[in-house]
Structures are given as structure tokens and as C-alpha cells.
Amino acid sequence: MSSETKYDIPFGRPWIDDDDRAAVMKVLQGHILTHGPECKGFEDDWVEMMGSGYAVSTSSCMASLHLAWLDLGVGPGDEVIVPAMTHAATVHAVALCGATPVFVDCEKDSGNMTADAIKAAITPKTKGIGIVHYIGIPCDMPAIMKVANDAGLPVVEDCAIAVGSMIDGTHVGLFGHVGCYSFYPVKHITTCEGGMIVSKDEETVARIGKFRAFSVDRTFSERKVPGIYDVADVGMNYRMSEMQGALGRTQLKKLPEILKRRKANFEVLKAGLLEIPGIRVIDDADPRYTNTHYCLVAVFEGDLGAKRDDIILALQSMGVGTSVYYPHPVRRLTAYKKHYGYDDGAYPNAEAISDRGIALPVGPHLNTDDMSDIADALRATIAGLSDG
Numbered sequence: 434m435s436s437e438t439k440y441d442i443p444f445g446r447p448w449i450d451d452d453d454r455a456a457v458m459k460v461l462q463g464h465i466l467t468h469g470p471e472c473k474g475f476e477d478d479w480v481e482m483m484g485s486g487y488a489v490s491t492s493s494c495m496a497s498l499h500l501a502w503l504d505l506g507v508g509p510g511d512e513v514i515v516p517a518m519t520h521a522a523t524v525h526a527v528a529l530c531g532a533t534p535v536f537v538d539c540e541k542d543s544g545n546m547t548a549d550a551i552k553a554a555i556t557p558k559t560k561g562i563g564i565v566h567y568i569g570i571p572c573d574m575p576a577i578m579k580v581a582n583d584a585g586l587p588v589v590e591d592c593a594i595a596v597g598s599m600i601d602g603t604h605v606g607l608f609g610h611v612g613c614y615s616f617y618p619v620k621h622i623t624t625c626e627g628g629m630i631v632s633k634d635e636e637t638v639a640r641i642g643k644f645r646a647f648s649v650d651r652t653f654s655e656r657k658v659p660g661i662y663d664v665a666d667v668g669m670n671y672r673m674s675e676m677q678g679a680l681g682r683t684q685l686k687k688l689p690e691i692l693k694r695r696k697a698n699f700e701v702l703k704a705g706l707l708e709i710p711g712i713r714v715i716d717d718a719d720p721r722y723t724n725t726h727y728c729l730v731a732v733f734e735g736d737l738g739a740k741r742d743d744i745i746l747a748l749q750s751m752g753v754g755t756s757v758y759y760p761h762p763v764r765r766l767t768a769y770k771k772h773y774g775y776d777d778g779a780y781p782n783a784e785a786i787s788d789r790g791i792a793l794p795v796g797p798h799l800n801t802d803d804m805s806d807i808a809d810a811l812r813a814t815i816a817g818l819s820d821g
């Protein structure tokens with residue numbers, strides 16, 4: 434906290450403790466830095482956490498998404514339905530395969546794509562559906578899978594910021610072809626950089642696991658003659674290191690406490706914000722869903738909307754960290770606008786979040802008193818704007 438700021442509330446802060454540090458040091462004291470037992474153990478622990486399915490660790494969520502679409506073989510001439518409201522990575526993975534992203538707006542209250550909107554975007558060229566579980570709120574996967582199955586289309590779930598999110602007890606990522614997770618520093622848990630691919634299908638995970646490691650056909654332990662292997666396909670190196678695997682395992686032990694704190698923080702902050710006129714909170718109260726509260730996204734309504742950036746800067750000057758999830762509907766980013774153009778108002782719900790929304794922290798580095806402070810700071814900021 435600088436001497437002038439009233440609060441010390443960063444948007445995100447990895448929760449690294451002595452157990453994490455010891456686990457990483459142990460790897461460095463040994464000789465196995467990759468291809469070892471820690472990544473395998475992390476994958477096994479992950480499956481245990483989900484209660485079913487299969488998992489393979491990767492170098493990032495973006496790598497996982499890329500592997501997923503490569504595995505599905507989408508390419509030039511194919512269309513893939515993607516969310517307008519997501520991180521660029523969700524769409525980059527499709528675009529890097531040469532396929533055409535077809536953007537679909539999110540629903541206003543949850544920030545997620547609906548099954549109906551997806552259905553309306555399907556054409557004879559559609560070869561897949563990429564969805565994102567926005568800020569920990571599950572998409573309605575039973576309804577989306579019905580649309581996908583009726584059309585014979587695979588679904589890739591981007592679960593980057595939905596670690597632990599479930600529908601009726603089934604973890605997100607286990608509904609579609611595969612699910613992809615992120616362990617970037619400010620995510621629910623971290624391995625510095627890192628990702629996981631999950632699926633309910635063992636063969637899919639085994640195939641992608643090989644593709645993630647150059648498509649070498651046998652692991653060290655499977656090689657009869659050391660150094661002799663074959664390469665069955667043109668694959669990638671998207672592996673996770675043993676240090677990251679070890680860190681993932683100790684981080685995962687903290688997940689129940691992390692999710693408990695996030696939920697408690699979210700509830701207090703939401704209650705505080707709903708007392709302030711002109712603020713709408715993105716949430717979904719579907720009783721089937723377990724939301725894992727990556728952050729709280731509030732959208733400013735009416736005249737306040739145009740003052741969003743002033744509000745962000747005022748909060749920053751008080752020591753309250755914020756972010757925007759996400760700053761543009763992906764098609765409005767230069768990388769996509771230059772190919773596909775952009776008409777203002779094309780994705781109104783995504784635009785509302787990008788242009789009038791603010792992401793507030795609820796992570797385990799903060800407590801419920803901090804949440805009350807955030808609501809107070811926002812109330813004071815808004816009052817100050819009206820006075821001015």
C-alpha cells in the first residue's frame with residue numbers, strides 16, 4: 434500500500450505458501466525435471482478432484498485449446514462457433530488451425546452463450562462449438578450438448594477460469610469433447626504457467642497426451658531400447674515441467690479453502706454492490722450450478738456506464754485493484770477486426786460488459802472486510818462523480 438492509498442486490495446495475488454515452495458525445491462534437488470512423477474501425480478490428483486474422467490497436463494490453457502482443435506482436425510473452410518465474450522485464447526486456438534471463428538453474443542445476466550444462440554449460428558460449414566464458462570459460472574451444458582449432439586458437432590469447453598465449477602455435481606470440462614483449464618498466476622490455482630486437458634473419454638486424453646509431446650509413440654518407461662522410439666504424427670511440445678506439476682499438486686490441496694473464501698467474499702461484495710443504484714452484477718442463481726467466483730463483474734447502467742474508466746482510475750487511486758473481463762468482444766480486437774470487420778452493436782451484451790463493466794477481486798488473498806471496503810470505495814467514488 435502506498436502511503437497515500439486508503440486500501441491495499443490488489444485484483445489478484447497467487448497464494449503460495451511453504452508447502453508449495455518445498456514441493457518445487459524437492460524437484461530441483463532431484464534429477465527429473467520433465468516427463469516425471471509430479472505431472473503424472475498432478476493429473477491423477479486432478480481426476481480425483483473431479484471424481485471421474487481423465488486428465489493430461491499441458492503448458493497453458495491456450496496450448497490445451499490448440500491441442501483440442503488440432504485433435505478435432507478443424508481447418509480452412511471450416512467454421513467454429515466461439516463466444517464473443519472471452520479471452521482471445523479461446524478464439525486464437527481456432528484461428529491458428531486455419532478455421533473461421535463465428536462469434537456468438539453472450540446472455541446478459543450470466544455472460545455465457547446460450548444453447549439457442551449457438552443453434553442459430555450453426556451452418557453447413559460448422560465443424561465445432563467452443564464455449565467458455567465465464568468467470569466461473571457454468572454454461573448450460575445439458576442444453577448446449579443437446580444442440581451439439583443433434584447437429585453432430587463436437588464441443589470444446591474453455592474452463593480456464595472455472596476450476597471446480599460444476600453442474601449437478603459434474604465438473605465442467607466433462608460434458609464436451611474436452612475441457613481446458615489454466616493455471617496462470619491469478620487463476621483459482623497456479624503452476625506459474627500451465628494447463629490441463631480433461632475428458633470423460635480415456636482414448637481422447639491418451640491421444641492428445643501424445644500429441645502434446647511431439648507425438649512420440651512411447652514414453653521413457655515404455656522404451657525397450659533407450660533412445661529408440663517412433664513419431665506417429667506431427668505433434669507439439671506443450672508439456673508441463675515437473676516443478677509446475679509439483680506446485681499444482683500442493684495448490685490443488687488448497688482448492689476447497691480457496692473456493693470457500695471466494696464464495697464468502699463474492700456474497701458480501703454482491704450484497705454491498707446491489708445497494709448502489711445503477712449497478713448490475715453478473716451472476717447466475719441456477720440451483721444446478723456450482724459457481725466458483727473467479728471475480729465479480731459489475732456492469733454500470735445508465736449515465737454511470739460512460740464513467741466506467743473514471744471509476745476504475747478513482748478506485749485505483751484509493752488502492753482498490755480492478756480489471757476488465759474481457760476488454761473487447763474478441764471480434765473487435767485488431768487481430769480479428771482486420772479479417773472480419775466490426776459493426777458497433779453487433780454483440781450488445783458482450784459490449785456492455787467490455788465497455789461498461791468492471792471486474793472486482795474476490796480471491797482468497799482478501800477477506801469479507803475487504804469486500805465491504807470495496808463496496809464503500811465504489812459508493813464514495815460514484816457519489817463523488819455525481820457531486821462533480
Ligand SMILES: Cc1ncc(COP(=O)(O)O)c(C=O)c1O
Binds near residue numbers: 494495614627
Ligand atoms: C477464458 C480464458 N481462456 C484461456 C485463457 C488463457 O489461459 P493461459 O494463460 O493458461 O493460456 C484465459 C486467460 O485468462 C482465459 O481467461
